[in-house]
Amino acid sequence: MKTKKVALSAMFLSLALILGVIENYFPPILPMFPYLRLGLGNIVILLSILLVGKWPALLIVSLKAVLPAVFVGRPTMIMYALPASLVSYCLSLILVNLRVTSLVTISGVSAILHNITQILVASILVKDFSLFKYLSYLILLGAITGYISGLIVHFSLKYIPRQLTSNVITDDLDAKEG
Amino acid sequence: MKKEKSTLIEHYRNRKLVKASDIIILSIILILIISFIFILPRHKGGSKVEVYENGKLIHSVSLHKDQVIKIEGKLDIHIEKGFVYIKNSTCPDKLCQKHKINKVGGQLICLPNKIIVKIVGNAKVDVISR
Numbered sequence: 001m002k003t004k005k006v007a008l009s010a011m012f013l014s015l016a017l018i019l020g021v022i023e024n025y026f027p028p029i030l031p032m033f034p035y036l037r038l039g040l041g042n043i044v045i046l047l048s049i050l051l052v053g054k055w056p057a058l059l060i061v062s063l064k065a066v067l068p069a070v071f072v073g074r075p076t077m078i079m080y081a082l083p084a085s086l087v088s089y090c091l092s093l094i095l096v097n098l099r100v101t102s103l104v105t106i107s108g109v110s111a112i113l114h115n116i117t118q119i120l121v122a123s124i125l126v127k128d129f130s131l132f133k134y135l136s137y138l139i140l141l142g143a144i145t146g147y148i149s150g151l152i153v154h155f156s157l158k159y160i161p162r163q164l165t166s167n168v169i170t171d172d173l174d175a176k177e178g
Numbered sequence: 179m180k181k182e183k184s185t186l187i188e189h190y191r192n193r194k195l196v197k198a199s200d201i202i203i204l205s206i207i208l209i210l211i212i213s214f215i216f217i218l219p220r221h222k223g224g225s226k227v228e229v230y231e232n233g234k235l236i237h238s239v240s241l242h243k244d245q246v247i248k249i250e251g252k253l254d255i256h257i258e259k260g261f262v263y264i265k266n267s268t269c270p271d272k273l274c275q276k277h278k279i280n281k282v283g284g285q286l287i288c289l290p291n292k293i294i295v296k297i298v299g300n301a302k303v304d305v306i307s308r
Contacts, residue, residue: 050186050187050190096186101199101200102190102193102194103190104195105199105204108203108204109203109207112207135214136215139211143211157187157190158191
């Protein structure tokens with residue numbers, strides 16, 4: 001059973017990385033924030049929290065933030081990507097376990113937090129907080145992209161065949177956690 | 179409890195797309211966006227309007243103070259609510275009166291009168307380069 005989880009996690013990581021590459025072909029949404037992307041990787045992260053559990057998902061999130069920087073050879077990218085990814089991962093993990101909101105809302109809220117964290121890190125790095133005057137746009141864009149990818153998560157979860165998400169994986173998870 | 183935990187996927191699979199809690203959170207987000215648009219200053223002070231005559235700087239004033247700069251025999255420069263425009267120009271084509279500028283880097287040029295009006299700022303960060 002563990003093999004299945006490892007294989008699934010690896011698949012999710014590669015999917016997240018591929019989506020990140022595809023994202024790079026789109027032009028930046030706002031010219032002043034070249035780091036701001038559509039956040040398609042968010043889809044995979046939310047799905048992996050649900051399908052393979054929180055610890056593998058944490059690994060996927062961290063590697064998704066670190067590996068592109070290693071491939072391209074720009075270590076500074078890690079400083080922009082990693083904190084934001086981790087913060088939004090924590091928020092979506094908490095919200096998923098609360099079971100109060102729908103996946104769409106979870107995705108939207110965590111995308112907003114991702115954007116805010118990224119701009120905070122950028123402001124600290126360049127020691128200039130004037131970037132915060134774009135905060136409303138950042139929240140708006142985060143909401144739009146987050147809600148769109150949340151819809152994708154919602155519907156893909158509905159149509160993923162049950163054999164893939166069967167109790168085999170989750171029972172194994174429970175045995176480990178409990 | 180354990181039984182319920184094992185159905186985390188099922189919970190979200192069977193959940194409706196929109197419930198009351200989602201609508202509440204969405205409206206909070208919208209209120210936040212709208213209030214930030216009003217709270218945060220659009221122009222972070224320090225932008226200046228510079229007027230050049232024959233290539234020499236003759237005036238340097240704040241963009242955020244409404245005023246009229248008269249240049250005798252040539253034209254009037256109006257600064258109003260962050261916009262700069264030219265009126266009463268003596269030049270024949272009046273091209274310089276056709277548009278307004280409000281951003282750092284914007285220029286009004288009146289060739290016949292040899293007047294250039296520029297908005298300059300002290301924006302430290304234009305772009306975070308990759």
